[in-house]
Amino acid sequence: MKRSLVAAAVVAALGLLSMGLLGALVYLLAAPVLWPVYGNFEHWSGDDVWPAMIGAGMLWALGFLAAGWLNGRLAHAAWPKWQRRAVYGLVLWLSAVAIWALLLATMDIRLS
Template sequence: MIQQFLTRKTLFAAAVVLMLGFFSMGALGGALYLAVSPVLAPFFGHLDSWHGDWVWPATVCAGMLWAVGFLLAGWLDRCLLERGVKPAARGVAYAVTLWLAGAVCWTGVLLVSGP
């Protein structure tokens, strides 16, 4: 059942992002926070103002968790494809899903280990 909704491209993208989240040493998580900071910065502050032992593991963890967003975006794309939604609208839905997944990942990481 799950294979019906997840393509090889989606699984590959999730695996690559998972590895990049780890091997980028937090760069992916930091870039992701910059993308979602317009929403999260008023609550958690800016990445540059954080300090302490929790910051680096949080950026690594958020980058790795973002891989789940690719699975969700792929699942949504597949559902929209089956309903005959045009590629442009599916692309927008994919991008919005990834952005929301980044915001949710960072919110969760910050609530658990944050400032």
């Protein structure tokens, strides 16, 4: 869990300091699910596009906390390391999809 806490802190800082680049990369990670509905983020418009990009990068840090907590629970249950790593990655991917789906549903982002 310690590594996940450090990763979450680093990701939250990078989400802010990268000025939206991390949020764009997180969207590309979630693109297999979101692309058919929302398309390319370069075609979005609205006042909340840039804040959503920054916010997505920062909020993705929560995925690291959830993945670290679940990894600890699975380690206690004696799951093999490769399975725990696969679950860790799956949690990060699902958190990327959930964060972007939430932001796109609640913010002023229009498709053009």
